[in-house]
Amino acid sequence: MIDFAVVNLSRLQFALTALYHFLFVPLTLGLSMILVIMEAVYVMTGREIWKRMTRFWGLLFGINFAMGVATGITMEFQFGTNWAYYSHYVGDIFGAPLALEGLMAFFLESTFVGLFFFGWERLSRVGHLVVTALVALGSSLSALWILIANAWMQHPVGAQFNYQTMRMELLSFGGVLFNPVAQAKFVHTVAAGYVVGSVFVLAVSAWYLLRGRNVDIARRSMAVAASFGLACALSVVVLGDESGYMASENQKMKIAAIEAEWRTETPPASFTVFGFPDVAARTTHAAVRVPWMLGLIATRSVDEPVLGIVDLVARARVRIVSGIEAHAALKALRANPSDTAAQARFAAHQADLGYGLLLLRYVSEPSTATSQQIEDAAWSTVPNVPVLFWSFRMMVGLGFYFIALFATAFYLSARHRFEQNRWFLRLAFLSLPLPWIAAELGWIVAEHGRQPWAIDGVLPTFLGVSPVPATNVWLSLSGFVIFYSALAAVDVYLMVRMIRRGPEGLGYWPPGSAARSGPQ
């Protein structure tokens, strides 16, 4: 019934295209804010150099922005093309934030981005600054709506299954909007994007300073990146989205997997700094633990337990058994919607319907599942522990590294000592790829950690796919790999070329040049 070749190919395609999209989005988020800061300084001081900075970084922003938009269209199409059952099953809830993203955020960002490039000579100083600010506002608002949609996948509040339409339907839009997971995610993700932008500006400026080029622009850019970056790096770590992890069952499982906490510890639980999670033996070898820390971080208390994987699996087992009841009642209701006994049975068990659906991986009729199949399904609720364990640690390590990097930059900037500390400039330049690695690892922790669910506790990922032939998915997947690789090559080539050329090589400055604004 379910073609697992299609499932795996569709998951791979979604992961690749999402990870690829997420290379460009954080830089758009971060650079747009930095452009606002630089242009605000220009408007307030009237010093031409800040305008040149805004235009130069704006040029690089444009190259990146194109890729963000291009790869974003894929994401909107892909729910329908590859995840048709998912789209039908949760479209009543999930579609709304996506549509609102277009209406409230993407329209704003896209309508004004053209004026950012073409409006320099047509708008007053303040007018142009407002346009730049609206672009930045639009991109951050866009992140807000996407993360509200994503948070609903992690923690599906405000919705209920309707057996007459065979799908989830909205109960409370406010619940979806003010999902606690969404708020935590938004702050964390947007701040992470600002860090990406800051490291980008810091690293490119460091490269100029190392070569003694564009010193005036590079120094000022570094100062902006250092102060903005420091504030954002602190926010990312302090307001990490762990706070949302206790909200639901899957989130608890995610945190247990991240910590490789196989068995529930007596609270407050210790934090495993290092170790080798062993999935087969269900233990972590050579673990180095810090007492109390996990309990404090995850529950903000000393007496609440952080449930371990084995206990969460036991709870999943109970819910699967209940889910079998829900599935059977649903079947009866499909045959006869006015069967009151089945209605009562469904009402009693419908919260566990998703757990019953997990069995469809092993058997086409959940009520005939053997106890071994139920056991397998219960263990299938555990995401990939070593991947989560390591991704999370690398991400957090990078987060602390960024704080140190920006703190040093801030100190050197305040004392005007960049050029005397070439080691720092080299370090800053070499740090260029790190924030992207951290961002992608964050995506892996959040989304790979959501498995096996597409919607936590509601819809298993394997069930969400479109019933399309595997050959089609092969074609699109290989098409994307080739097409995206070519685009990446062009994007990097242009970026490097423009950076090498630098602000002085762009032709239409110095100020007062006769040129009407062009697409800088």
Add this chain to the structure above:
Amino acid sequence: MSDYETLRVIWWLILGALLIGFAIMDGFDLGVGATFRFVGRTDEERRALLESIEPVWEGNQVWFILAGGAVFAAWPLLYAASFSGLYLAMFVLLVALILRPVGFLYRNKILDARWRNAWDWALFLGGAVPALLFGVAFGNLFLGLPFHFDELERPVYTGGFFGLLRPFALLAGLVSLSMLIMHGSAYAALKVGEPMSARAAAVGRAAAIVYAIGFIAAGIWVASVLTGHQIVSQANVRGPSNPMAKDVAVYQGAWLLNFRAHRILWLAPAVALLGAGVTWVVLGARRPGVAFLSSCLTLAGTILTAGIALFPFLMPSSELPDQGLTVWDASSSARTLFIMLCAVVIILPVVLAYTAWVFHVLKGRITLEEIRRHTGVY
């Protein structure tokens, strides 16, 4: 909360409005994309044509993104069945659309003829392919698509990619391509200087003729050959969305039922043709501003004509007609429709206002003299 039936009809109208908005706004830059390579003969001429759409195409494209998002939110079954069913066609459309953002932002950054040529052709594909495919998609809706729902209510599409390229669908593709070329040419004639403006006007006039012939031919085809669909059981217009609870009859001429029942609806195709005629005349008289407006009427009339013919069907099934998707059985819940309606009513006017302001800031023609003043590589 409003009545479920009314909400469904309102959302069908909103979908139509978004498609018309998309055709008017993004349509002109698709049309310019499809023709700038030929209307502009030198790099400077092409740059002028591109610069007429470069500052605005990004916002225009959001009409398409929003229409997609609105289908997801308001018609999830339609979104699921159409996007997964038309899998490879969607992939082709996607590649074409992706060429646009990169093409616009990358083309002028390097002063090299091969580089610019390559992006010119990429932008040509990014304009012409979607303009063609949208029509092919609409044509296929008239023909019905081969799909049914399985026991889990998953939409299963049983046709292939080349099955979409049926003669009527290709004719519909020609209609939409020529329509958007007419529209884009009217816009270019208005926004760029000579000699591109005069050439664009000539292209627009030719496109208007092709459009009119194609539209009339498609109309005759629909009336005399094609089989249409009609719900023959009692349609449960306020019931839960379940596309498997109705009976559908398929017979020749059924797509004209709405026009026969309400003769005033013939205004839609009449306006479409009249708009094309006026566009042809005023482009000849070099009044491109009027031509752009009359071309907008053609776009609206054409989309309304197709929508009225198909109503209440959104996506008819040629395989199992009873399971075709209609306005009554493929929508979101009343609550979602109502909340999204409130959002559209509040936010869309704001969008229209700031879009108008952006166009106001960018008013004026882009002449070759201006392009020549841009000395830098950008």
